[in-house]
Amino acid sequence: MNIHRSIRAVLATGLCLAALTAGARAADGQGWRDPALSPDERARLLDAQLTPDERIALLHGPMALPFKLDKLPDGAVGGAGYIPGIPRLGIPALKETDASLGVTNPMGIRPGDTATALPSGLALAATFNAKLAHDGGAMIGREALAKGFNVLLAGGVNLARDPRNGRNFEYLGEDPWLAGVLAGESIRGIQSNPIISTIKHFSLNGQETNRHWANSVIGEAAHRESDLLAFQIAIEKGQPGSVMCAYNLVNSAYSCGNDHLLNGVLKGDWGYKGWVMSDWGAVHATDYALKGLDQQSGEQLDDQVWFGEPLKQAVTAGTVPAARLSDMSRRILRSMFAAGLFEAKAPPVIDAAAHAAIAKSVADEGIVLLSNSKGLLPLAPSVKKVAVIGGHADSGVLSGAGSSQVTSVGGNPTVIPVGGEGFMAAWLRQAFHNSPPLAALRAALPGAVVSFNDGRYPAAAAALAKDADIVILFANQWMSEGLDAYDMNLPGGQDALIEAVAAANPNNIVVLQTGGPVLMPWLDKVGGVVAAWYGGQKGGEAIADILTGKTNPSGRLPVTFPASADQYPRPTLPGWGLPEKQQFDVVYEEGADVGYRRFAASGMKPLFPFGHGLSYTTFAYDKLRVKGGDTLTVSFEVTNTGKLQGKDAPQIYLAGAAGKKLRRLIGFEKIDLKPGERRTVTVKADPRLLASFDEAERQWRIEGGDYDVAVGPSAATTVLSGKARVGQRTLKP
Numbered sequence: 001m002n003i004h005r006s007i008r009a010v011l012a013t014g015l016c017l018a019a020l021t022a023g024a025r026a027a028d029g030q031g032w033r034d035p036a037l038s039p040d041e042r043a044r045l046l047d048a049q050l051t052p053d054e055r056i057a058l059l060h061g062p063m064a065l066p067f068k069l070d071k072l073p074d075g076a077v078g079g080a081g082y083i084p085g086i087p088r089l090g091i092p093a094l095k096e097t098d099a100s101l102g103v104t105n106p107m108g109i110r111p112g113d114t115a116t117a118l119p120s121g122l123a124l125a126a127t128f129n130a131k132l133a134h135d136g137g138a139m140i141g142r143e144a145l146a147k148g149f150n151v152l153l154a155g156g157v158n159l160a161r162d163p164r165n166g167r168n169f170e171y172l173g174e175d176p177w178l179a180g181v182l183a184g185e186s187i188r189g190i191q192s193n194p195i196i197s198t199i200k201h202f203s204l205n206g207q208e209t210n211r212h213w214a215n216s217v218i219g220e221a222a223h224r225e226s227d228l229l230a231f232q233i234a235i236e237k238g239q240p241g242s243v244m245c246a247y248n249l250v251n252s253a254y255s256c257g258n259d260h261l262l263n264g265v266l267k268g269d270w271g272y273k274g275w276v277m278s279d280w281g282a283v284h285a286t287d288y289a290l291k292g293l294d295q296q297s298g299e300q301l302d303d304q305v306w307f308g309e310p311l312k313q314a315v316t317a318g319t320v321p322a323a324r325l326s327d328m329s330r331r332i333l334r335s336m337f338a339a340g341l342f343e344a345k346a347p348p349v350i351d352a353a354a355h356a357a358i359a360k361s362v363a364d365e366g367i368v369l370l371s372n373s374k375g376l377l378p379l380a381p382s383v384k385k386v387a388v389i390g391g392h393a394d395s396g397v398l399s400g401a402g403s404s405q406v407t408s409v410g411g412n413p414t415v416i417p418v419g420g421e422g423f424m425a426a427w428l429r430q431a432f433h434n435s436p437p438l439a440a441l442r443a444a445l446p447g448a449v450v451s452f453n454d455g456r457y458p459a460a461a462a463a464l465a466k467d468a469d470i471v472i473l474f475a476n477q478w479m480s481e482g483l484d485a486y487d488m489n490l491p492g493g494q495d496a497l498i499e500a501v502a503a504a505n506p507n508n509i510v511v512l513q514t515g516g517p518v519l520m521p522w523l524d525k526v527g528g529v530v531a532a533w534y535g536g537q538k539g540g541e542a543i544a545d546i547l548t549g550k551t552n553p554s555g556r557l558p559v560t561f562p563a564s565a566d567q568y569p570r571p572t573l574p575g576w577g578l579p580e581k582q583q584f585d586v587v588y589e590e591g592a593d594v595g596y597r598r599f600a601a602s603g604m605k606p607l608f609p610f611g612h613g614l615s616y617t618t619f620a621y622d623k624l625r626v627k628g629g630d631t632l633t634v635s636f637e638v639t640n641t642g643k644l645q646g647k648d649a650p651q652i653y654l655a656g657a658a659g660k661k662l663r664r665l666i667g668f669e670k671i672d673l674k675p676g677e678r679r680t681v682t683v684k685a686d687p688r689l690l691a692s693f694d695e696a697e698r699q700w701r702i703e704g705g706d707y708d709v710a711v712g713p714s715a716a717t718t719v720l721s722g723k724a725r726v727g728q729r730t731l732k733p
């Protein structure tokens with residue numbers, strides 16, 4: 001009793017003291033220091049302490065690179081960006097680094113500094129594994145923190161509308177649910193550290209060709225049901241501190257000065273509380289402040305520091321209200337409080353081996369076995385002579401280029417300049433991560449002679465192939481930010497190389513390292529095809545483990561592989577060959593029917609459908625139950641019917657909505673099953689996936705009626721089907 005009384009007394013004293021301290025703090029303007037207050041309240045209180053000049057100082061900053069700068073600002077960590085802090089109030093500087101695939105080191109600005117390189121975003125999407133997205137995010141967050149950064153410019157979630165888009169490799173495929181869930185998890189992982197993540201590039205930065213002058217044209221409903229839905233889902237799940245607007249225009253207004261997108265959709269309809277930062281060199285006017293942009297990034301790339309002196313003058317003149325200026329800085333401070341940036345913590349100690357293991361897991365689960373028509377895989381243990389050809393497989397695994405390029409642990413041993421001038425030249429190089437598939441195959445097949453030919457001369461490669469038990473042929477498609485692929489063919493004569501080698505030896509496997517789908521005119525001549533994307537710093541080992549069966553493949557296509565280029569709406573890339581500064585339209589006539597949705601709507605047959613991927617075991621699905629009501633709840637059982645343990649990614653699609661035929665992924669799960677094991681999968685669909693967007697009423701609308709469900713191993717194969725009644729309802733936008 002007495003003890004309880006004394007505890008209560010101590011607690012009461014403590015609470016009183018805390019109240020007194022809080023009271024005293026509030027009185028002297030220090031109330032924002034109280035960690036018990038919400039980030040909104042702390043930001044409001046702290047913002048009230050700022051002078052207008054201090055507010056302006058938070059709203060713009062340079063790229064932290066020696067580009068059009070005499071020297072880096074004091075305190076900056078060399079990298080993507082820097083916004084000075086306000087020491088008087090203990091406001092830390094924002095130290096920004098790219099990006100989703102690992103912490104970058106652009107232009108080698110931090111000499112010798114390397115980081116764990118994850119496989120490409122498409123490889124992550126191909127894992128269909130939300131936990132891996134979280135693990136990868138948490139990992140790069142820790143590394144960014146250890147290097148002194150507190151903002152990660154990650155979260156790329158633009159849908160792969162055009163297979164030629166040079167940045168598809170950074171993103172998460174063509175489906176809004178898959179991309180939204182994985183981006184959200186990756187951001188949640190990043191922000192499990194005291195660090196802010198962005199989500200980008202808002203919105204419809206669907207191609208790189210003349211990206212500064214591309215006007216993305218789309219209807220409102222179609223936009224909401226596709227790219228915007230991916231952003232919306234990812235923002236809800238990941239709560240990123242900042243949204244990065246894009247280079248392009250959307251429906252004739254630049255995305256960073258797009259009142260409808262920023263004020264209307266993001267901050268209005270979605271109630272987003274963080275801040276909007278510009279992409280680097282994407283600001284064209286001061287009045288973007290009125291359109292919803294909160295911060296100008298990479299300011300030396302713009303014509304002017306619009307959010308510096310010109311913004312100050314606009315506030316003095318009253319054209320930008322002082323309240324809006326406060327809103328801008330308050331939003332930044334809010335995200336800083338929410339992420340814990342004010343509470344200094346010791347930088348984490350990096351466990352490089354554990355981080356490499358995460359990169360390996362993503363590569364393992366992201367590799368897609370597209371075809372194994374001759375049953376050549378996994379390689380027979382008796383194999384004695386293996387010919388490895390092409391793809392610089394002796395040097396490393398290819399990576400995509402641009403701002404996301406990571407200098408991986410161990411360095412990037414092979415870097416091949418591609419040609420090009422100016423600032424971009426630093427990017428225009430094929431870099432390989434130090435994980436050569438050739439060495440990994442030799443280690444995995446100690447009893448075999450594994451020979452290599454670089455593939456420059458198809459006849460020489462064919463001569464080596466002729467004599468081998470099995471041929472592993474690597475084919476690369478290098479992709480980069482700032483550039484699109486001209487078409488969907490493998491570049492550099494690799495199709496002819498594959499034809500020549502396949503003619504010499506039918507026991508061949510093609511391993512593709514690409515930034516997205518490519519055409520395969522040789523498909524019926526090869527023994528199997530593996531999509532390895534860009535495999536990150538453990539990519540070579542992951543490829544060898546898949547080929548030799550140490551890893552049972554479980555990747556699934558996050559993008560459709562078409563049978564021909566004319567299965568896409570735009571035969572040539574809009575804007576290709578146009579001079580700079582000449583605006584042009586990119587008309588997204590497919591609307592919300594991106595990728596497989598359009599194939600389903602028009603009955604086209606792809607080469608390999610979205611969701612496809614083989615395993616060395618087999619899975620069966622049964623016992624489907626579909627429940628209706630407010631939305632669909634679907635459950636069924638998955639059984640491993642083969643002889644090997646393996647992971648499956650069963651997919652649940654909406655196949656019809658109140659009489660309308662369609663195809664939309666409404667759920668997926670990654671499960672690991674031993675032979676004979678069975679597991680129940682249950683998915684409750686996000687109701688927006690059942691709805692259409694009602695532009696006039698600015699809300700989602702679900703028509704009442706029967707909703708058809710298809711469960712299967714890809715968008716094109718239905719194993720189980722069922723239906724249930726869903727009631728008519730509307731949902732907020």
Ligand code: BGC
Nearest residue numbers: 080098099153200279280403
């Ligand atoms: C890219 C962004 C990147 C930024 C900073 C821009 O060119 O579009 O994705 O975060 O540069 O490096």
